[in-house]
Amino acid sequence: MTQRATPGAELLEHTGPGHPTGPRRPVASPSATTRRVLGLDEVAERSLTRTTVDGALQRVGGPVGLISAAAPTTAFVITEAAAGLGPALIALLVTAVAACVVRLARREPAGAAAAGLVVAAVCAGVASVTGQARDFFLPAMVVPVLFVLAYTGSLLARRPLMGLIVNPLSGGPRTWRTHRGLRRLYTASTLVGLGLAGLTLLARVLLYLADQPAALVVVQVVSTTSFALHFAATVVLARRSADAPANAGAAH
Template identity: 30%
Template sequence: MNATEQHRETDDTMAATKAPTVLEQMGGAKGFVYSTIPVLVFVAANTFLTLPVTIAVSLAAGLALTVFRLVRGEKVAQAIGSVLGVAVAVAIVAFTGSPKDFFVIGIWASAAGFVVTAGSLLARRPVTGVVWNLLHGGKHPWRGDRAVLRAHDVATLAAAVVFGARFVVQQWLYLADATGGLGVARIAMGTPLTVLGALVVIWAFRRTTKRLLPKG
């Protein structure tokens, strides 16, 4: 094997072992599509069909997506999420009779996320730092390192901004009875914002690991 072939083999090996991106860790483009389809189906059906038919179509779409994912060999726990999330959302819609309530769980989940992240900042115990410490045995004095604490302040603030932005925008659309707008907001503020927030959290985790964990 000559030098050129060895260099090419090394490059191939590095590419094969390259760490997955944040988007890939969250399911990749497929994960984004899987989370988008139920929203698109519900909003489109609600535009042209009666509410009972919209509920039926949404459930059928969620079930079809679950079967498709199972056929592709995905884990049952992952695949069943396609129909479970839709089932809970349309059950609320059926109970209230209001299409906009398809989005109510996500709206209040964002509110809860904001309260937790913002509250941890005010308490000077940023939640991303708490999580990092728990993942590494729970015995590291991470709050005593100013650089680490600052990194987790930034990461937790990023998470709070994501949660807060989702809640404010979607709650405003909810109060305005803008079901279509809620669908657009759910998609636009879903995976894209999550990836951006995750990048900041991963940076804080790596910075903490580098400073606090022994090398070698």
Template identity: 30%
Template structure:
């Protein structure tokens, strides 16, 4: 074949664009975690004070009410009508539903309130199925196991969930894994978050097995909710800012 023939064949052959690179699992997970953190107001690339970050992460006054009111309504209803489980369940679901409807009316993202509504609905259905008010706490136990295990395993295998989220938010990808300082910081942050969830489980589950009254168990759950979550958000924020000092310059 002559050179002219070869050139004609090359010209006639359509150029095939390279196949797009498949996103790695770490990148996909990092993007998901990073976007969730950004929606929660925990984007370390933003200029914000620690107090503002914590306040936004817990959803402000509205987020606090959305978090605690359904359980408080459940506990108050049980105190007033101890034998009327259905009343307590309906009241707590109704309280959660109000927030979801309000967000829809105001055209705000309903994800947080909707997630709370689903959780309250599942807990309520379990209470009605078993006839035991204390079973309202079982979904919370399962959630603590799931989140605590996820953070712990991610730390132990060297793929801290905190690191994946921050790497995406700071356009660092997974480069943080090659930096001993960052890797150590994200390891301990993941361990601290795992400890939070397992601490809740370690305190509340024995109380549940010991048949501690629902009012006491509910109060302990409230105390170990936002009052423990908020300080850990602050610690996480401060450590990340120290790890990426350029973002505060």
């Protein structure tokens, strides 16, 4: 009777004189050992939360990118409170140029780095014309307004904006509107985006009317991060939904 080969027998190798020949056993990592002792399932991939956070940080350029984006506005607000509008405008422009240099040194797209300079210059121009520091934040209010209009229009047209933006980047099928899972995901994601844009716009208007520039800086950083998280989560979920056969099928 022929003896059946044991799994892994093909991995047998000699390790040298005096050493027995046998299968090489993989060394378990401490985390794998802990999970086995506790009776937990093996982790096949990173958690959704970790993947989403990593994707969001990558989208905003990581911690350095987030700091670089917030530095000009922060410098403007702090300097204005301490020395007035004139020095604040100088601090803003100097910090904006430094942030642009940092982004270029990190090999970020030149267009994005230049856009930061243009935005800083526009905001500085508005504040210098009106003579009020809070008017520095007026141009930024246009962004959530545009998002609210775009999200609302896409939902009314039954072409969820997040589907138009995310699906090509996530590698989803061109016929995603007939894919139940993807259609529902992009619709829900667009509704979430509409809510985020609406809340951001409301917060900016109220804080502008209350003349709270420091709080407006916080709103700017929080809104940027939240939109990045929202985008990254949608990409991750879209990839999983597109790969799930159970969710595929024509919409009825």
